[in-house]
Amino acid sequence: MSKKLAGLTKFNTRELFGPLLTVLILSIGVGAISASLQLAVQFALCNLVMVIALQVFVGNSGVLSFGHGAFAMVGAWISGMSTASERVKGNALALQELWQPLVGFNLNLYLSILAGMVLGALIAAITGAFLMRLNGLAAGIATFALLGLFYNFFFNNITFGPGSQALPAVPKFSGVYEPLVLSLIAIVVVYLFNISATARNLRASREDLLAAPALGVSIQRVRWIAFTISGALAGLSGAMYVHVAGTWQVQDYYLVFTFLTLAMLVIGGSASLWGAVVGTLVVTAVGQILLLWEQGKSIVGIKLDLPNGARSLIIAGSLVAMLLWRFAGVTNGKEFSIPFLGKRKSG
Numbered sequence: 001m002s003k004k005l006a007g008l009t010k011f012n013t014r015e016l017f018g019p020l021l022t023v024l025i026l027s028i029g030v031g032a033i034s035a036s037l038q039l040a041v042q043f044a045l046c047n048l049v050m051v052i053a054l055q056v057f058v059g060n061s062g063v064l065s066f067g068h069g070a071f072a073m074v075g076a077w078i079s080g081m082s083t084a085s086e087r088v089k090g091n092a093l094a095l096q097e098l099w100q101p102l103v104g105f106n107l108n109l110y111l112s113i114l115a116g117m118v119l120g121a122l123i124a125a126i127t128g129a130f131l132m133r134l135n136g137l138a139a140g141i142a143t144f145a146l147l148g149l150f151y152n153f154f155f156n157n158i159t160f161g162p163g164s165q166a167l168p169a170v171p172k173f174s175g176v177y178e179p180l181v182l183s184l185i186a187i188v189v190v191y192l193f194n195i196s197a198t199a200r201n202l203r204a205s206r207e208d209l210l211a212a213p214a215l216g217v218s219i220q221r222v223r224w225i226a227f228t229i230s231g232a233l234a235g236l237s238g239a240m241y242v243h244v245a246g247t248w249q250v251q252d253y254y255l256v257f258t259f260l261t262l263a264m265l266v267i268g269g270s271a272s273l274w275g276a277v278v279g280t281l282v283v284t285a286v287g288q289i290l291l292l293w294e295q296g297k298s299i300v301g302i303k304l305d306l307p308n309g310a311r312s313l314i315i316a317g318s319l320v321a322m323l324l325w326r327f328a329g330v331t332n333g334k335e336f337s338i339p340f341l342g343k344r345k346s347g
Helices: 013-031 035-061 068-083 086-091 100-104 109-131 136-155 177-194 197-207 219-245 255-268 273-294 310-325
Strands: none
Touching: 013 035, 013 177, 013 273, 035 068, 035 177, 035 197, 035 219, 035 255, 035 273, 068 109, 068 136, 068 219, 068 255, 086 100, 109 136, 109 219, 177 197, 177 219, 177 273, 197 219, 255 273, 255 310, 273 310
């Protein structure tokens, strides 16, 4: 009997509505508790879109990418730069050398987010045409170099942005509903991609690089398609992030962002969309609890005085433990299902 590949193969109402309802209910419920938790939910939704962007490529192809932070970076840059007011761009000390056409460049919030997605997809498509030839360690190093390239460009360049400083006064989302709707749309897009023939062929190449081409699968082509789609979603994540933070600075999308979102994917389970959702929720919740303990606060009567930085160490340790003893993650590569929504067909 042939081995069944992990991952979605056909449309199943339960497997789609599980992640959607989980994210919807938790976002609204937790966000309604306090203003600080509402902000935490908004950042979690930004991370969620980034994690499912990684799942589209890393989870389906098995090729590790450290470069998706670059796509989030450019998505955040174009969205923040195009929505900041001309007065801010013209008068901010960090933007005195800004290229003049960028000063007057302006889009509304939603068009700027779309521009972030398009730019993220474009950069991914161009770079992916070369990077998708690589496998294993070479692919990881090359994508990490891509991240470093864009980081150093923005960090040391004051013609296209504030350099190492911050772009202030970027318009913020009015509440949790805007990032929530964008996250739900992203989940639907990823689900539909994961049941497509392209995604199935990509997972086949993940399982056997030699057998897949023999069956007519163009590995470079299916990887490139997934890389481009994931670049668009990473650009969306960056654009969302800049409108939650209210400012753009290149450091927000570099190493911490890259390794945190990869940890979320691995801990949840990279082979499934549900794993990406669970990983984001688990790491976010644990991170918030550890942060409160670092600040010396009590949670349901439990108070621990953790040193600063303990949160990062514990999350990193959890990632290592998951890689060593449960590589398939918390979900073991399985999708969520809701029993009362339809029947799963055998086959």
